Amino acid sequence: MRRVRPRLPLSLALCLLLSLSGLSLAQERPAITGIAFIRMYTADPAASAIFYGKTLGLGHAESDGITRYSVNDLQWLEVEALPTPAPASRLAAIGFTTHDAPALERFLKAHNVVIEQPLAHGIFAVHDPEGNLVYFVQEGTKIPGLPITSPNATSHRIIHTGFLVKDAATEDRFYKDLLGFRPYWHGGMQEGKTDWVSQQVPDGTDWLEYMLYDIATPSAKQLGVLNHFSLGTNQMSDVVASLARNKCEGPNCAKTQMGKDGKVQLNLFDPDLTRVEYMEFKPSGTPCCSPILGKAPTEAENR
Numbered sequence: 001m002r003r004v005r006p007r008l009p010l011s012l013a014l015c016l017l018l019s020l021s022g023l024s025l026a027q028e029r030p031a032i033t034g035i036a037f038i039r040m041y042t043a044d045p046a047a048s049a050i051f052y053g054k055t056l057g058l059g060h061a062e063s064d065g066i067t068r069y070s071v072n073d074l075q076w077l078e079v080e081a082l083p084t085p086a087p088a089s090r091l092a093a094i095g096f097t098t099h100d101a102p103a104l105e106r107f108l109k110a111h112n113v114v115i116e117q118p119l120a121h122g123i124f125a126v127h128d129p130e131g132n133l134v135y136f137v138q139e140g141t142k143i144p145g146l147p148i149t150s151p152n153a154t155s156h157r158i159i160h161t162g163f164l165v166k167d168a169a170t171e172d173r174f175y176k177d178l179l180g181f182r183p184y185w186h187g188g189m190q191e192g193k194t195d196w197v198s199q200q201v202p203d204g205t206d207w208l209e210y211m212l213y214d215i216a217t218p219s220a221k222q223l224g225v226l227n228h229f230s231l232g233t234n235q236m237s238d239v240v241a242s243l244a245r246n247k248c249e250g251p252n253c254a255k256t257q258m259g260k261d262g263k264v265q266l267n268l269f270d271p272d273l274t275r276v277e278y279m280e281f282k283p284s285g286t287p288c289c290s291p292i293l294g295k296a297p298t299e300a301e302n303r
Contacts, residue, residue: 029099029107029180031203032299035136035158038229039066039078039093040274043086047271048079055268056151056276058248061145071231074140082272088218090272091227093125094161094208095135096201102202104136129170130162154242155231155278159297160198162209164226168197171210176198182210185241187260187289194289196260204247206295208269224273230296234283236264239278243268262287 042048050068053060058077059070069077080092088263098104105124111117117125122138149156167172175181180202188195197210211226218226219238236256243253259265262283268276282296 002151016100024124029178029202030098030104031096032104032136032201032206033099033139033181034201034206035069035075035093036097036135036160037076037078038091038095038158038161039080040175040270040272041082041087041092042079042270042272043082044271045079045081051270052077052079053245055246055248055275056154057150057242059147059150061147068143069089069155070147071158072156073151074148076143077158077229086179088220089163089223089227090220090274091132091161091163093133093135094163095137096124097204098136099139101136113152113174113178130166135165138237152246154239155248157232157281157297157299157301158206159210159230159232159279159281160207162196162198162211162226163228164223165197165210166213168210168212175208182294182298184294185261185287185290185292187287189260198205200274200294205295207294218257221273224269225275228263228275230275230277230279232299233281234281236266236278239266252275257287258269260288292300 040156045067049060052058053068056069058071060067062068062071065080066078069079074097076135078092086200101119101122101124103159104117105119108126115124116133121139123135125133128134162240176199181199182202184198184200184207186194186197195212197212200207203276213222215222239255240254247257251268252276256264256266259279262285264280264284266278268278270276281298283292
């Protein structure tokens with residue numbers, strides 16, 4: 001008697017195929033562990049030096065036309081003079097750490113991602129689908145001339161960065177489907193509307209935030225709010241005290257608020273209107289809109 005093998009339902013077969021495909025990608029893609037750096041443009045390097053060096057209290061050094069500010073031993077901020085013609089956004093680039101930069105470069109090439117800056121000294125760069133410049137840095141790479149962390153630093157941890165996104169589905173194909181970023185939290189200013197979508201790096205707790213605003217021609221101030229980065233802290237009172245010691249001036253230096261994600265925040269703006277969002281690592285309130293799905297970052301994680 002001929003034995004008939006049972007057939008899987010089509011939907012189950014497709015789910016299994018997608019699952020195996022995702023597993024294969026994860027197995028060949030090197031680990032991406034966190035944020036390495038954020039690079040900003042400035043129209044006034046002297047004013048930026050006062051803001052990042054004095055107010056934020058970060059040790060700094062300049063080389064190749066870029067001033068680098070140490071946040072911790074493995075994370076830093078970069079400030080570069082505004083080029084001509086000037087781009088609308090002051091967010092110039094973001095960088096992520098990886099366990100194996102050469103293998104990740106090969107992986108991206110194999111998936112038809114154009115390498116904008118080939119691997120050199122442990123770093124290479126690509127553009128994401130919406131044109132943002134994204135670097136990948138070999139974990140443990142020591143940047144020449146990067147100073148030690150200053151005792152006056154108001155934070156010792158970069159925890160996320162965000163930027164204006166026009167087509168989330170297109171960006172997802174790069175960050176989530178190809179690179180493996182994981183859902184973290186989403187929310188909005190109004191109930192039932194999503195303005196922010198956050199996803200953590202595949203192998204760490206830092207995250208990337210899509211800023212989903214339908215603005216045809218955003219102003220410089222609007223872009224500065226959307227294209228931002230975040231510094232983490234255990235207690236916001238420590239940031240307020242550090243800013244006071246560093247002679248921070250203006251009402252924002254002590255103006256804290258509860259974010260929609262249940263985390264206490266404080267916002268400053270650099271001379272070019274880029275938002276620096278201080279944020280507590282863990283929520284002390286109830287997040288709106290969706291649960292927080294991932295593990296919270298800590299100060300020591302990237303050090």
